[in-house]
Amino acid sequence: MTDFAPGIVVERDFPDAARDALANTQLRRNIGKATNTIRAKRLKVVGEMPDWQELREAGRQIKAQVARHLDTHLLKLEEAVTAAGGRVHWARDGEEANRIIGEILARHGAREVLKIKSLTTDETGLNSALAQRGISAIETDLAEVIVQLGEDRSSHILVPAIHRNRAEIREIFKRKLAGTENLSDEPAELAGAARRYLREKFLTVPFAISGANFAVAETGSVAIFESEGNGRMCLTLPKVLISLMGIEKVIPSWRDMEVFLQTLPRSSTAERMNPYNSVWSGTRAGEGPEEFHLVLLDNGRTDVLADEPARETLACIRCSACLNVCPVYERTGGHAYGSTYPGPIGAILTPQLNQPGPAETLPYASSLCGACFEACPVKIDIPRILVHLRGKIVGRKKETLAGKFSGEAIAMAAMARIFGSARLFELAQKSAVIGQKPFVRGNVIPSLPGPMAGWTAMRDVTPVPKQSFRQWWRAERGAESSAKPGGSA
Amino acid sequence: MSEARTAILERIRSALRDVPPGEDASTDGVERAFHRRGEPGTPETVARFAERAAAYKVSVSECDSAGAGAAIHEILERRGHRRMVTAEDLPQAFVPHGCDVIVDHGLTFAEIAAADGVLTTCATAIAETGTIVLDHGEGQGRRALTLLPDYHLCIVETDRVVSLVPEAVARMEPSVKAGRPLTFISGPSATSDIELNRVEGVHGPRTLDVLIVRS
Numbered sequence: 157m158t159d160f161a162p163g164i165v166v167e168r169d170f171p172d173a174a175r176d177a178l179a180n181t182q183l184r185r186n187i188g189k190a191t192n193t194i195r196a197k198r199l200k201v202v203g204e205m206p207d208w209q210e211l212r213e214a215g216r217q218i219k220a221q222v223a224r225h226l227d228t229h230l231l232k233l234e235e236a237v238t239a240a241g242g243r244v245h246w247a248r249d250g251e252e253a254n255r256i257i258g259e260i261l262a263r264h265g266a267r268e269v270l271k272i273k274s275l276t277t278d279e280t281g282l283n284s285a286l287a288q289r290g291i292s293a294i295e296t297d298l299a300e301v302i303v304q305l306g307e308d309r310s311s312h313i314l315v316p317a318i319h320r321n322r323a324e325i326r327e328i329f330k331r332k333l334a335g336t337e338n339l340s341d342e343p344a345e346l347a348g349a350a351r352r353y354l355r356e357k358f359l360t361v362p363f364a365i366s367g368a369n370f371a372v373a374e375t376g377s378v379a380i381f382e383s384e385g386n387g388r389m390c391l392t393l394p395k396v397l398i399s400l401m402g403i404e405k406v407i408p409s410w411r412d413m414e415v416f417l418q419t420l421p422r423s424s425t426a427e428r429m430n431p432y433n434s435v436w437s438g439t440r441a442g443e444g445p446e447e448f449h450l451v452l453l454d455n456g457r458t459d460v461l462a463d464e465p466a467r468e469t470l471a472c473i474r475c476s477a478c479l480n481v482c483p484v485y486e487r488t489g490g491h492a493y494g495s496t497y498p499g500p501i502g503a504i505l506t507p508q509l510n511q512p513g514p515a516e517t518l519p520y521a522s523s524l525c526g527a528c529f530e531a532c533p534v535k536i537d538i539p540r541i542l543v544h545l546r547g548k549i550v551g552r553k554k555e556t557l558a559g560k561f562s563g564e565a566i567a568m569a570a571m572a573r574i575f576g577s578a579r580l581f582e583l584a585q586k587s588a589v590i591g592q593k594p595f596v597r598g599n600v601i602p603s604l605p606g607p608m609a610g611w612t613a614m615r616d617v618t619p620v621p622k623q624s625f626r627q628w629w630r631a632e633r634g635a636e637s638s639a640k641p642g643g644s645a
Numbered sequence: 646m647s648e649a650r651t652a653i654l655e656r657i658r659s660a661l662r663d664v665p666p667g668e669d670a671s672t673d674g675v676e677r678a679f680h681r682r683g684e685p686g687t688p689e690t691v692a693r694f695a696e697r698a699a700a701y702k703v704s705v706s707e708c709d710s711a712g713a714g715a716a717i718h719e720i721l722e723r724r725g726h727r728r729m730v731t732a733e734d735l736p737q738a739f740v741p742h743g744c745d746v747i748v749d750h751g752l753t754f755a756e757i758a759a760a761d762g763v764l765t766t767c768a769t770a771i772a773e774t775g776t777i778v779l780d781h782g783e784g785q786g787r788r789a790l791t792l793l794p795d796y797h798l799c800i801v802e803t804d805r806v807v808s809l810v811p812e813a814v815a816r817m818e819p820s821v822k823a824g825r826p827l828t829f830i831s832g833p834s835a836t837s838d839i840e841l842n843r844v845e846g847v848h849g850p851r852t853l854d855v856l857i858v859r860s
């Protein structure tokens with residue numbers, strides 16, 4: 157059983173955690189292979205859609221409408237789900253959501269509950285909250301089974317066990333599953349072992365928990381996209397079904413599904429369509445669960461909504477395309493982000509759902525290359541939001557007294573003065589040429605002392621050249637041009 | 646009403662002070678400049694559906710409506726399946742002969758799982774993505790029927806095949822509004838969770854056959 161509750165409390169600074177991840181070569185190889193494979197597949201299925209850009213734009217507009225009128229759509233959803241025989245609950249934070257779900261299950265005397273992979277339940281740390289009530293959550297996605305049995309943590313929102321190779325998976329299964337003594341490491345055989353283990357659970361455990369990819373306000377329908385069929389099992393066979401969704405997952409009308417049914421599969425599993433999508437509305441006599449609960453979770457989302465420049469973060473449909481194209485994620489993998497939400501989306505979402513602390517290092521886990529923005533099926537401008545969040549973090553730090561007099565703040569203030577004046581800038585260049593002498597090795601400065609050591613720990617610095625551009629310009633062109641180009645260097 | 650509900654709605658409203666009151670909340674004004682209309686039921690559309698379904702390792706065959714019975718019989722013979730589950734309201738023309746037909750008058754899950762396979766029709770099919778869509782209406786049975794057996798034979802009549810996803814979404818709108826569940830099926834169950842190797846059939850039917858019947 158995992159006890160990493162809740163999934164968005166980041167415990168370490170990103171650079172620190174990334175250093176460990178980079179040292180793990182198995183992890184790096186697996187993640188590198190995974191991101192490369194999915195990236196190539198995605199380009200192919202996206203490339204065959206001549207109207208891809210129009211679909212992205214429509215998705216962006218739909219999600220913008222959702223955010224701008226979130227209260228209206230949630231109330232409509234509540235009404236429609238209730239009319240269809242379901243029950244709607246509201247949870248301000250993860251703890252409240254866990255309590256609501258725990259109480260429903262306790263009322264039925266549940267000891268075990270089936271689960272479909274859900275990032276939102278990971279975010280709230282539901283499994284450990286249920287364990288405290290003596291209820292064990294049984295993950296049913298193959299990857300989640302691997303992660304859960306391996307007492308491990310997910311490293312990718314789509315393929316959570318991507319950091320494990322087949323030999324490791326075989327060892328985990330042999331340790332934890334009965335009748336697996338002669339198991340080979342063939343993927344089909346490993347999947348077969350999971351099928352046998354879970355089949356019995358599906359047919360005997362009458363409770364299930366899911367997340368939600370979308371919920372349609374107009375009809376009260378909830379949609380789950382999946383591959384393996386474990387989702388269908390959990391949505392169809394149990395007597396009681398509980399779905400937990402972030403409030404931003406609502407979409408206004410059924411027709412809006414025409415967009416996401418195209419953009420999500422191609423961006424996510426990089427298929428024209430993933431094997432199974434289920435849509436259901438409340439309960440229905442003689443068909444599926446007899447009792448359906450929908451839990452609507454805030455947990456910091458309304459704070460994101462209030463920060464207008466970052467609001468579009470809530471448009472995310474959790475496809476993971478931005479992870480697969482990110483050069484930082486490709487090297488560190490998901491664990492370094494220390495959160496349910498890794499990669500570029502995690503770098504903007506986690507700090508917004510979190511308290512100030514190590515999570516504030518996440519918006520810096522990016523080179524602002526823009527690949528994530530281009531891949532995003534709802535056109536979230538992740539680089540712009542990263543910069544916005546960095547600005548907020550620096551602003552917050554500056555407000556504290558210690559922040560005002562920190563070395564960084566003083567240095568930045570001095571830099572601002574120097575860059576603002578042509579005379580001071582030239583003076584600084586001249587002194588740098590002299591001052592850097594002891595540190596130059598060949599054509600680079602491999603390490604600097606004092607507060608600059610952090611900067612050179614990972615990179616070499618090019619020394620300031622003996623002659624500056626301004627000096628060269630004056631020497632070449634003489635006085636004729638000393639008026640312009642001044643001011644900038 | 647719950648305290649949490651009031652609090653969340655209040656937080657949302659105060660977060661959205663920049664939104665002018667009275668602004669249209671619907672998505673009617675969204676630009677839908679993507680392709681929305683294809684050519685339902687044409688031979689080209691049907692051929693594309695067959696090709697795209699086959700790309701998921703679905704075995705696809707075709708017959709005209711008079712030959713449906715024989716074609717079904719032949720497929721089941723070839724697969725060696727003798728005990729087939731069907732919905733009560735499966736059209737007579739598609740009821741398999743020459744094998745045991747187990748009609749769902751309220752079978753237990755164990756009984757459904759014990760059958761060799763299930764035979765259904767579908768509500769619509771999408772050429773672009775090779776998808777069959779069930780609304781669990783006539784001929785399709787409740788959801789458990791197409792989930793527990795290890796084999797699914799799905800009859801797709803050509804007039805149900807649309808070109809594009811938006812057309813299927815529009816066709817399914819009355820079903821969704823009537824409260825029916827939908828299941829979109831694109832190939833047999835699969836996972837890529839182990840070193841990204843696609844493995845067919847983790848939990849749903851491991852084999853999916855499609856018989857296209859020209860209407």
Ligand code: SF4
Pocket residue numbers: 423471472473474475476477478479501528531532533534535536
């Ligand atoms: S931010 Fe965009 S690309 Fe990244 S997971 Fe969300 S929807 Fe996908």
